[in-house]
Amino acid sequence: MILSRTDPASVATCVQEIRAGGLIGLPTETVYGLGADASNDVAVAKIFQTKGRPQNHPLIVHVSDQDGGLSGAEHFATKIPEFARLLMLAFWPGPLTLILPRREGVGRASAGGQHTIGLRCPDHFDAQAILHGLRHAPGPVVWGVAAPSANQFGRVSPTTAAHVESEIGADLPILDGGACHLGIESTIVDCSRGVPVLLRPGSITAVQIEAACGQALRAANDMPNHTAPRASGTLESHYAPRAKVRLLSKNELKTALQNRSDTKTKPPQTSVGVYVRNFTPKAAPALHVRQMPMDAENAAHELFAVLRELDAQNVAEIWVESVPNEPLWAGVADRLQRASS
Ligand code: TXA
Ligand code: MG
Numbered sequence: 298m299i300l301s302r303t304d305p306a307s308v309a310t311c312v313q314e315i316r317a318g319g320l321i322g323l324p325t326e327t328v329y330g331l332g333a334d335a336s337n338d339v340a341v342a343k344i345f346q347t348k349g350r351p352q353n354h355p356l357i358v359h360v361s362d363q364d365g366g367l368s369g370a371e372h373f374a375t376k377i378p379e380f381a382r383l384l385m386l387a388f389w390p391g392p393l394t395l396i397l398p399r400r401e402g403v404g405r406a407s408a409g410g411q412h413t414i415g416l417r418c419p420d421h422f423d424a425q426a427i428l429h430g431l432r433h434a435p436g437p438v439v440w441g442v443a444a445p446s447a448n449q450f451g452r453v454s455p456t457t458a459a460h461v462e463s464e465i466g467a468d469l470p471i472l473d474g475g476a477c478h479l480g481i482e483s484t485i486v487d488c489s490r491g492v493p494v495l496l497r498p499g500s501i502t503a504v505q506i507e508a509a510c511g512q513a514l515r516a517a518n519d520m521p522n523h524t525a526p527r528a529s530g531t532l533e534s535h536y537a538p539r540a541k542v543r544l545l546s547k548n549e550l551k552t553a554l555q556n557r558s559d560t561k562t563k564p565p566q567t568s569v570g571v572y573v574r575n576f577t578p579k580a581a582p583a584l585h586v587r588q589m590p591m592d593a594e595n596a597a598h599e600l601f602a603v604l605r606e607l608d609a610q611n612v613a614e615i616w617v618e619s620v621p622n623e624p625l626w627a628g629v630a631d632r633l634q635r636a637s638s
Pocket of ligand 1: 325327328329330331354356357394396408411413414415417444445446447481482483485496497
């Protein structure tokens with residue numbers, strides 16, 4: 298059930314649903330989440346069940362932007378290091394998730410049983426309206442909304458309310474907050490190991506993070522005795538459409554298209570989706586071509602929607618031209634890598 302943002306009752310419906318231990322579709326600036334009361338272990342269990350996600354994969358807890366998100370963060374986390382506070386000041390509300398030591402007895406199921414918890418303060422008007430309502434509207438106080446991306450486990454994250462409905466079903470109340478502005482999931486920085494460690498690249502770049510907290514950002518696999526928690530966003534294969542995704546350089550892609558048009562096997566040909574940047578392939582039977590924006594921001598914004606659209610054409614494969622190996626493209630490159638694994 299998609300709820301219009303212009304209907305004043307929509308936010309109240311979502312607040313009520315969460316307080317009653319139910320699930321909602323939560324719009325954010327990155328992707329849509331499948332949300333539940335982060336402190337209600339029974340409600341959180343429904344998220345895992347609905348997504349088909351293993352119970353020990355931790356979820357991200359979303360907090361309201363009151364006090365820049367700090368009071369919400371302090372409800373769930375303890376021993377917040379100075380560099381993490383600087384990151385909150387610089388980027389909250391915004392697309393940055395911080396992994397922090399979890400306060401004992403709080404949000405156990407949301408954290409997948411780990412001693413740390415992932416926290417994020419989303420920069421989205423409707424998400425904040427819900428989070429504020431949960432904290433301040435008459436009724437029991439809800440401090441945070443646990444919300445992984447609202448897709449079936451391992452699949453492409455949803456960036457519109459309609460995507461959420463197609464992934465989860467029409468019974469879920471989904472607040473329609475429009476197409477997600479950024480389009481890829483938040484940058485995740487682990488702040489629980491004394492130094493900042495990048496767990497998942499996103500729209501906020503490593504350079505911005507280092508500038509804001511005055512420390513070098515480590516890569517997860519550079520850490521000594523690295524004991525990373527199970528984290529779906531960091532699985533090698535993730536964010537995948539049904540079609541097989543192949544990541545190719547411009548020249549490899551041209552060759553593949555050439556080979557395809559050379560084959561004398563006239564129809565039926567396997568149907569292929571192509572997502573290209575630096576050239577425009579000739580139209581051909583059963584070839585679905587989409588042009589990728591030349592800048593990283595717009596490419597991120599439409600990435601998941603395009604993968605979904607090509608998938609909906611029932612293509613057997615999606616051939617994607619690889620993106621520049623530059624810091625601004627790190628988020629998109631990461632998602633393409635995982636989609637093609
Ligand atoms: O942009 C986003 O982050 C979106 C929107 C809805 O906010 N959420 C999202 O959630 O991408 P999800 O569940 O698909 O990804 C959550 C990831 C986990 O897979 C894991 O990588 C990391 O966050 N994570 C959460 N809590 C963690 C913890 N305690 N320790 C390590 N990683 C954690
Ligand atoms: Mg996800």
